[in-house]
Amino acid sequence: MVKQERAVRTRKSLIRAAAEVFAEEGYAPASLTTISKRAGVSNGALHFHFQTKNELAQAVEDEAVDVVARLVKGTLGPEGGPLQALVDATYGLMGCLSDDIVVRAGFELCGDRARRSGSQLVRHWHQWVEEVLSRAEEEGHLASGVSPEDAAAAIVAVTVGLEVLGGEDPRWFAERRIIGFWSLLLPSLAREHVLLSPRRNAR
């Protein structure tokens, strides 16, 4: 393995280890030594990549933002409209929160009082949900009287709440939780002619 490849790999394992430790212990109590040990690298190697714990948290958040950006982009395919993309994205997000510790830690860092600068991940997610709902409104897919802004706020609050609850008890990440939410929300949100499945693809 050439030197550069090794550096990329070390950086990746540090981000993953940091995500695990932040999600388990919270940001403030997490120690750089615990993180470097978890990643199987020396403290020196950690400091070569990240000067401070804050930088490491930033890297976790950046990677989580990338994963979520790829996820939401993938839902806007040629078939299905913006509302279907939104529904699919929430399923995808719950899957990520359940399986991808970097995404989970990214959300945890947003709600962590000890880390003030956070919440870019939630901002990105919120912005995307608002955009896709505005598009749905433009295309005549929203029921009359529905405000895209209010609907986006409700959807973002549910996803953030499920993340917090799932961190304590993983059953909150189960598919039935988000199916239950959509089965209550969709009838008020979508115009009658818009056909939606609670989930487009069994993934």
Added chain:
Amino acid sequence: MVKQERAVRTRKSLIRAAAEVFAEEGYAPASLTTISKRAGVSNGALHFHFQTKNELAQAVEDEAVDVVARLVKGTLGPEGGPLQALVDATYGLMGCLSDDIVVRAGFELCGDRARRSGSQLVRHWHQWVEEVLSRAEEEGHLASGVSPEDAAAAIVAVTVGLEVLGGEDPRWFAERRIIGFWSLLLPSLAREHVLLSPRRNAR
């Protein structure tokens, strides 16, 4: 002021100061010295009432549980059915999260990874929401096919999410957020004959 009264008052101001510091900094970084200074009492007085930070956090949670228990009890009046009580309770809860630092800190402690034993407040709230929805089902107020369990999960997730988001930006506690949520959810949740106002009393 007799000695006992003074002790009760000191205990109260310690709980309030602890709630403020936990909500601002998170549980792990909060120091007992910061808390006793904020309460205007000596470290000795703090230790007379609370042996550890954990005991103080427990007292914050216990008081938050009491406040929420009184709040939900007050909504189950003779007029209005269980669904109206539920709607009123969510407005009341948002008001508490906005104005009562002890309730806000109680919820924050539930989501704080550094504090493992938490979440009794969310459990109590969840249990009450499920009970009131089961009563609504028994009384024939739920739309057909609605599962009280799924609806309770959605409502709890929204309230927990709004708390986390509001801790960062108080606009999430604004009345229009919860009004927006109910205006989307109620049409699917309630039987047609059940008349509900998004808010019974202008408080």
